[in-house]
Amino acid sequence: MKHLIDIKGVSHAYKTKHGPLPVLDGLTVEVPKGEFCAVVGPSGCGKSTLTRLVSGLMRPDRGTVILDGQEVTSPRKTVGMAFQNPVMLEWRTILENVMLPLEIVAPEMKKSDAEARAMHLLEMVGLKGFENKRPSELSGGMRQRASLCRAIVHKPQVLIMDEPFGALDNFTREDLWQTMRDLRAAEPFTCVLITHDLRESVFLGDQVIVLSGRPARTQYVLNVDLPADRTIDILYDPKAVDMLHVLRDQIRIAQGRDGGLH
C-alpha cells in the first residue's frame, strides 16, 4: 500500500550555544492517503519540529520525508498548515485572512470565486456573519476556526496542524473536533495533527502515534478502529476508554515515568 506521507528514518538536531541538540532520532511515520494521523508525545520532544519537516519549512539532517511520491525539499502549495498560535493579519478582515493562501497558490483565480470559496468554509465552521469583522473582534475559538478555514481554503492534499486547539477551553475544543470531523467528511484530506490531548487524538485519529521523549522516536502506534462518523459520546465507549488507557501508559513511558500503577 502506497502512503501519501512517508517519513523514513528522520533525524534532526538543532545547533545551539551548547552544541547540537538532537530532537528527532530515526523517526518513521507512515500515513495512507485520506487518513488522519494524530501525534502525541511529551512536551518538548520535537513535535513542532516534525511539522516543520513535513511542510518543508526545514530539512532534516538525515532521513527523508516523502509526500505523494516525491521527497520534500521545500514548502509546497499542496500543504495547508494550522499553527498553535492562530495569528491573523490584523489589517485584513476575517474573509480576507481566509483568502490569503489563494492569493499565493491560485493568483489567477477570480476574486469573486475566491470569496465564494472562503465564505463557504466560514459558513461550514459557523462563522457566517463574521466575515467582515477584524480578527481582534473575535474570540480565541472563533479565530482558531478562521485559521482552520485559512489552512484548507486552497484544498490542500495534506493538512498539518500543530496543537491547534491547545489554548481553548474544553467545550470549545469539543465543538471544534466536530467541526474538524465535518470538514473532513465534506472534502477529504490527509491530516497530521499534533496534540497533547489524548481524547482529541482518539476522537479524530485513524491512527495515534506516540513519540518517545527527546530525541523522539516512534514509540507506539495505535490503530483507532472506531466508526468514522463519531460523536463525542464515543469517548465513553469501553473500546475508546481502553485505548485512552493504553495511550496514557505509553505517555508515561515516554516521559520516563514507567510503572507503579500496574
Added chain:
Amino acid sequence: MERVQKIAVPLAAIIAFLALWELIVWANNWPNYVMASPSDLPAAYARFWNLFLVMGWQTLWRTILGLALAVVFGTLLGMIMGFSKLARDALYPLLVGFNAVPKATLVPVLALLFIGQHDFNTVLMAFLISFFPIAVSVGIGLSTLEPEYRDILAALGASKFTIFRKIALPKTLPEFFGALKVSVTLAFIGTNLVEIVSPHGRGLGALFKSGETNGDYPLMFAVLIALAFLGILLYYGVVALEKIFAGWAERAPG
C-alpha cells in the same frame, strides 16, 4: 455632538491661550517692541498677507519634499537593516552618530558645498534631519516580525518578496506612522533652520529674519503663529494618512 466636541474643545484651548497671552502683555504694560500681543497680529497679517502666502508655500513644499525623500530613503535603509543583521550591526552606530550631530552645524557645511542652491540646501536639510526615525522604526519593525507571521506564507512556498509585501510591510505600518509623526516635525524644523540662517533665504524663516532686522515684532510673532499653524497642518496631514493606511491598528474606544 462628538464631532462638535472634537473641534470645539481644542479651539477653546487655543482661544484661552491667546487671551492669556494678551492679558499678560496688557498687565505688564509691555510696548510692542518688547513683546507683541495677539491683538497686534491681524494688522501684521493684513499688511503682509501676500508675503505670508508666498513664503508659507515655500516652506511647505520644501518640507514635504524633504520628508518625502526621507520616507523613501529611510524605508529602504530600514529594510536593509531589518533583513540583514550584518547591515544592522554595521550601520547602527554610524546612524546614531549622524543623528547626534546638531543639525545647525551642518548649515554652513551645506551652504559652502552647494553655494547659492537655497532650495536644494533647504530640502536636503529637511531630509537629513528627518530620515533617522523612519529608518529605525522600519528596521525594528521588520527585524522583530514574529516567525509565526512569516510561516503562514512561507509554508505555501511564497517568495521572500511576497512575504514582505503581504505581511512584513503592512505589519510595520503603525510603527512607520509613529515615526513619521516625529519626522514631519523634524523636517519642518530643518527647513526653517536653513531659511533663517541663510543670507538671502526664502520662506517663512526668512520672513521671520526680516522682521527681526527691521525690529518689527508684530511681524515676527505673526510668523511664529503662521509656523505653528503650518506645523499643525502637516502633523494632522500625517494623522489623516495614518487613519487611511493603518487605521486597523487603532484600538476601539473605551
